[in-house]
Amino acid sequence: MILDNEITVPAPPDEVFALISDVERVVTCLPGAALDGRDGDAYQGGVTVKVGPVTAAYTGTVRFLEVDAGRRLLRLQGRGADTHGGGDAEAEVILTVAEAPAGSLLRVRTDLLIRGKIVQFGREPSRPCPAGSCSSSPRTSPPSSAPRPPRPRRFPPGPRRGSWTVWRCCCRRA
Template sequence: MELQHEFTVPVPVGEAWPALLDIERVAPCLPGAAVAEYDGKTVTGSVKVKVGPVTVTYRGTAVFEEQDEAAHRMVLVASGRETRGQGTARATVTAELTGRDGGTAVSVRTDLTVTGRPAQFGRGVLAEVGDRLVSQFADCLAQRLTEPAPATEERPGEEATATAGPAEPEPLDLLHAAGLPVAKRAAALAAALAALTVVVLRLRRRDRSRHGRRRR
């Protein structure tokens, strides 16, 4: 499926471009994502996705196939596989940056293929989830780009925190991210099943009534 999104950040293109390529900096803005290694072109990491009571972890890589600084255009190809299942996920993400009113407009086109449990939601719900996640990502990125640079001085206890390693990210909750639309669909499905049950019961009662009359 193909998804199209656009968001803006309140900094010029010259600042937004290197920020989006700074994977360690933007990864915390992606729910469920954790970066294990990045060499400037290939990212190795994982993404945790929660579907109801089930949490699915994908491990894989993402490779920058294109980084056109002059055109401010990048192409990222990511693929992963469930650590405890047969599900897979693959995405080709194309982003283009354009200056707009002193800030930067980011247009993102995603060609997404998902198999396994998250695929049960279908295109409509995944598109709604994508809209919410892009909005959340844009807000987080804007905050990181406008906040002061962190101090380089070592603070007490900083070394102990560093050796402890990065905190484990919270999984991306698809039901929570989709919000009301999923709840409406679930309610509609429940109503349809209830209606079907009522019809079946009525048919059975009629059938029993007919059999009773014939016996008389």
């Protein structure tokens, strides 16, 4: 999945490039991320993400593949595995900083590959909502006065009910 993002930053391009090149400073700006150490040119750490009802914790490495201060370009590679063994993720990220009338234009292009259980939740978990379609405000329309249909049964009727309950319990632990 390719993700393209742009953001205008009210600061000079060289300052923005210096900041995004500093992994120790950037990780403090990312909710759920932590840096555990460094091994040569690779930074080791972890990140926790939530997609729908599922939370996944990944540990892995981030490595700078290319740093070009003259063009203000960074190319990074990140790889991580779910700490519970439920999958893994890889990303190659290209960041560029350009001059803009309001300061700097930061462009981020991410080639992301996620494998495992978390993929089944959400259609496109990392894509932002279109303008005006997402809201954190409470619902403004009054609740419907129409009767609700009956809830579907959670287990089949009859003597298999006990085995169904055991099966569901085992699947929840997995």
